[in-house]
Structure formats: structure tokens, C-alpha cells
Amino acid sequence: MTGWTEDGLLRSWRVLARQEASADWQFVHLTDIGAVGVEAGCRFPGASEALIVSFPRMTLPGPGGLPDGQGFDVVMVQDDHLFGDRTAVALVRRAEGSLDIFTVMTTDVLRCLDAAGTTDPRELARIFVGRVADWQAFMARKRRPLSPEKQLGLMGELWFLDRLMQTRLGGAAVDCWQGPLHAAQDFHIGTGAVEVKSSLAGGAFLARINSMEQLDTEKTPMFFAALRFEVTDDGTDLAGMVAHLRETMAQAGLSRVFEALILVSGYQDDHAEHYGRKLLLSDGRAFLVGEDFPCLRRAAVPAHIRKAIYTLDVDALEQAATPVDDVFRSFGLMQDEP
Numbered sequence: 001m002t003g004w005t006e007d008g009l010l011r012s013w014r015v016l017a018r019q020e021a022s023a024d025w026q027f028v029h030l031t032d033i034g035a036v037g038v039e040a041g042c043r044f045p046g047a048s049e050a051l052i053v054s055f056p057r058m059t060l061p062g063p064g065g066l067p068d069g070q071g072f073d074v075v076m077v078q079d080d081h082l083f084g085d086r087t088a089v090a091l092v093r094r095a096e097g098s099l100d101i102f103t104v105m106t107t108d109v110l111r112c113l114d115a116a117g118t119t120d121p122r123e124l125a126r127i128f129v130g131r132v133a134d135w136q137a138f139m140a141r142k143r144r145p146l147s148p149e150k151q152l153g154l155m156g157e158l159w160f161l162d163r164l165m166q167t168r169l170g171g172a173a174v175d176c177w178q179g180p181l182h183a184a185q186d187f188h189i190g191t192g193a194v195e196v197k198s199s200l201a202g203g204a205f206l207a208r209i210n211s212m213e214q215l216d217t218e219k220t221p222m223f224f225a226a227l228r229f230e231v232t233d234d235g236t237d238l239a240g241m242v243a244h245l246r247e248t249m250a251q252a253g254l255s256r257v258f259e260a261l262i263l264v265s266g267y268q269d270d271h272a273e274h275y276g277r278k279l280l281l282s283d284g285r286a287f288l289v290g291e292d293f294p295c296l297r298r299a300a301v302p303a304h305i306r307k308a309i310y311t312l313d314v315d316a317l318e319q320a321a322t323p324v325d326d327v328f329r330s331f332g333l334m335q336d337e338p
Helices: 005-015 099-114 121-140 148-165 170-176 238-252 255-264 268-272 324-329
Strands: 025-033 038-044 047-053 072-074 087-092 187-189 192-200 206-209 223-238 279-288 310-313
Touching: 005 025, 005 038, 005 099, 005 255, 025 099, 038 087, 038 099, 038 121, 047 099, 047 121, 047 310, 087 099, 099 121, 099 255, 148 187, 148 192, 148 223, 148 238, 148 279, 148 324, 170 187, 170 255, 187 268, 192 206, 223 238, 223 324, 238 255, 238 268, 238 310
Parallel strands: 192 223
Antiparallel strands: 025 038, 038 047, 047 087, 072 087, 187 192, 206 310, 223 279
């Protein structure tokens, strides 16, 4: 893993934007994944930020070859000096596009390619086009208030993020929050992962598992965190939790990344009047997802079944639960540890 960060890309773009624009493009090489090259770039005039991925000469997969952009352009780069006869594709931020969102998007595309586990150019091209198409679909989506269920889910992720920032990770915890970027699990911590599910007190805890990969993963250790909230005037509403984390992120210099992530999560300040329900954590438990944990596993499911969504009855789990803080201890993150 290369460890791509939003700040790293922003620094590259700032350096490129200060260079004299003697050509349409300025580039800095970032990495190679096999025969696939990755560059940070700026397109002039205007010094528009860009990410360029180049492949050995090929026709890119998908309808029409390339997805359309929303807030960003997807363009072919013709530069024989730099790319020769390669197929080079640039994601270029439009003037009206949010730099925060664009930075998070391009970092996510880089991480997605980095985590692909292959150097086959055609497979990497398929992953690249698919991930860009996912972002295009997100940016084209109409912004509506979050449903009560999605509010609860986001509150659980934000509660966990807030607690994670109090560990040895500090501000680096925000890079672990992968839920908004449609990762299989909500948090990736080192080589492990944590999936967070939330429920309201007083009812059955039925957790929706959105894919087999959500709990069946090679990441280790893998934890399932079950958070129960009660509705009470002593609690905090979603807007209040966002405001609290905004203050924390501002102190850590992470406002740009956090704002992009909550926007990608579907949260907008304009909808705050819909988020008046106050929630207080009444119970937080975690389960180590080992061989005995009940979940669908790809190896045990017929290959004909490509996708599965199912419901896990958390209250019926026979496995002993552990406090959430023990999850952080298993990763060596607690401040009181030597």
C-alpha cells in the first residue's frame, strides 16, 4: 500500500500550479502499478487539478468507454512526449466542482487501484472506469434529507470516529473512515477493519449486512461493532454531532477532508431541521469476526450467487461481546498502553 492522502495530492497540485504554463499540461509522476502509470497534473490555462492514469494502448471497458463526469471532466490526454502510444485518461476538476470532493474522489480512486491486488492492465482499467462511474453516479444524485435509518447509521459511524480520534491515532483516524467511500467495511485500521451497525434501544437489533464481503474479509483483525442508541433529551442530534466533530477536525487541521466525507455520506447543513432526534449511546459492544462468527462466507456460497444482502440478529449472537475500547486495544491504540 502506498498510503495515499488528500494532503499529498493537494501539495502536488499546489506545486504544479506555480509552474510556468508553457504547455497545456504539467505533470508529476506518482507511481506505477505494473504497466499502469499514475500522475498528478494541472491543465492550463486555469491550473485545473487533475489525476491522470495511463494504460498500455487499449480500448477502455464500459458503455462508450468512459463515464461522463459531474463536477469533473473525464478526458483523453494527447501528449506523445509523455505518454507515447499509451491510453492516458485524466480526471479534471471543473471550475464549479468542489475541490474538497474532487480531492477525496481522486484519493479514493488511487486507493482503489492500489488495493486491487493485480497488475493486469485490463483489470485495472475495469476497476478504474467502474470507480469513476460510481463517483459520477454519486455526484448526479439529488440531495434529499437522510432517512431516519440513514441518520442512525451515520450517527453510529460518527460516534465511532469521535472515539477513534481519542486514541493514539488522533487526527489520522479520519483516514480510517471508509464508509462514505463505499468500502466493504466502515473503518480500515492498519491491516484490520471494523464494521459499525446501529440500532435503537427497545427493539430487536437486526443489522442489515449489505454484502458477503462486509464480514467475510481477509482483513485481520475484523470486528463487528454493535451500537445501541436511545432517544432522549439528554442526547445529541445529528447536527450537533457533526458540529462537535467539525470543531475537533478544525483543531487537527482536517476540516477539508471531514467536510468532503460527511457530504459524500449525504449530510448537508440545509437539512439540519430534519435531524432533530436526540440520541444517546446506551450500549456499545463489539464481536471479533472469526471462523465461528455467523455470517455468509464466499467460500461456502455457490459461485452462481454473485451478491447477497442479509439480516443478522445481533441479540441472538452466542459469541461473547467485548467493550468497544477493547477493539482499540487490539489494534494497540489506547493512550494508556505502554
